[in-house]
Amino acid sequence: MTNAPELTGIAHRHVNLGQIDMHVAEVGTGPAVLFLHGFPSLWLTWRHQITAMAEAGYRAIAPDQRGYGDTSVPSRVQAYDIEHLSGDVVRLLDALNLEQAVVVGHDWGALVAWYTALLHPDRVRAVTGVSVPFVPRTPVPPTQYWRETLGEDFYMLWLQEPGVAEALFDADVERALNGRRVQGREAWLNGPATDRLTYPLPRGPGADRLAEAERLDRTAELVPQLRPQLGASGPLRRPHRRPAVPVHRR
Incomplete structure (x- = not known):
């Protein structure tokens, strides 16, 4: 188990995604914002951002990605390709009964965020990469x-x-x-x-x-950047700095 500090209001649970069990921390209610950490971090990377998002009226979700923390660690190298990693995002949304989420990624998690938007555009309301732009x-x-x-x-x-x-x-x-x-x-x-x-x-x-x-701006500056584009209604703005990959928005 991860040794995480007690943070008020953050709930923890394990969600079965079929291939793996994923540890998820979440807080708040409202439109969903999913945060993906990098290497060798955990959900805890986002502790300040998810609480700020909850206070701003959003449901903030921060999992340990496969291979990290309290989430399952598959043994095969092939189990960590981008199809599996982006598939985990979709399966997590399914398990949480969410049609869409804003997906935010940092470091290696940014690559997962970008490619989830590319491979599963109908599930991603908007995408933001922190420190890692989209790389073809x-x-x-x-x-x-x-x-x-x-x-x-x-x-x-x-x-x-x-x-x-x-x-x-x-x-x-x-x-x-x-x-x-x-x-x-x-x-x-x-x-x-x-x-x-x-x-x-x-x-x-x-x-x-x-x-x-x-x-690129660092993780601690993320919330002010996101607030203009996370509204539950109205047109979404592109993430600042780099244009997003094409995303179909409803």
């Missing part, structure tokens, strides 16, 4: 793209090696979590902890995209 499918395998633009030490590459992430976290969980935003292997293992996202200096077509992602 690359013409080459992502690992090749990262290797060419960011180098071998980029964390998405070295964490794919079996046993590496497990050894890192098992050696010092608190240190690994506190220092996780330093993306290189040696810095993550041995460097000073930092609260700022840093990358190896990229070269090539990915450099501008990373620089733009760095300029």
